Amino acid sequence: xxxxxxxxxxxxxxxxxxxxxxxxxxxxxxxxxxxxxxxxxxxxxxxxxxxxxxxxxxxxxxxxxxxxxxxxxxxxxxxxxxxxxxxxxxxxxxxxxxxxxxxx
Amino acid sequence: xxxxxxxxxxxxxxxxxxxxxxxxxxxxxxxxxxxxxxxxxxxxxxxxxxxxxxxxxxxxxxxxxxxxxxxxxxxxxxxxxxxxxxxxxxxxxxxxxxxxxxxx
Numbered sequence: 001x002x003x004x005x006x007x008x009x010x011x012x013x014x015x016x017x018x019x020x021x022x023x024x025x026x027x028x029x030x031x032x033x034x035x036x037x038x039x040x041x042x043x044x045x046x047x048x049x050x051x052x053x054x055x056x057x058x059x060x061x062x063x064x065x066x067x068x069x070x071x072x073x074x075x076x077x078x079x080x081x082x083x084x085x086x087x088x089x090x091x092x093x094x095x096x097x098x099x100x101x102x103x104x
Numbered sequence: 105x106x107x108x109x110x111x112x113x114x115x116x117x118x119x120x121x122x123x124x125x126x127x128x129x130x131x132x133x134x135x136x137x138x139x140x141x142x143x144x145x146x147x148x149x150x151x152x153x154x155x156x157x158x159x160x161x162x163x164x165x166x167x168x169x170x171x172x173x174x175x176x177x178x179x180x181x182x183x184x185x186x187x188x189x190x191x192x193x194x195x196x197x198x199x200x201x202x203x204x205x206x207x208x
Contacts, residue, residue: 098133099145
């Protein structure tokens, strides 16, 4: 069935409901430990914007990213995270080229 | 002398001079293979903005990041990259919390 075999990435600025950033980050971190095809998933607090998280994702391909959204742990995390999310300030699709820290 | 021991990160949208994105990315990728304290350095093309690269960096602490700027390979890369760079559209300091793909 082919499919796109180039790496697939996302860089997003995720805004938590006021005061909920730490709780939201904890959910994201615990739910992303066993996702097939996930080469990187970095969760970082914005230093100057107290409700903002930056998420950088690298997947071996777009299919792996789509499939991850059906994993029970991920579905459960999305359910728990949703009430803590105000929205995405930005959410950009990327083609990762490489670098340090891409596991497999 | 102490110093901050929390992880240090950057998420930046780097704009290449028109048509120079691939050349700029190649310099970034070749110069970032041996930087002490660098836990992640992901270079990714913006899918919708043909001259833009997204750089996600994770360092064990801010001192390691500062020290990297003095490494001969990094100084050489900066010299070669500078003429290819139009500017940073954004450049945000972060406190990485964890995730997949942080090497050490």
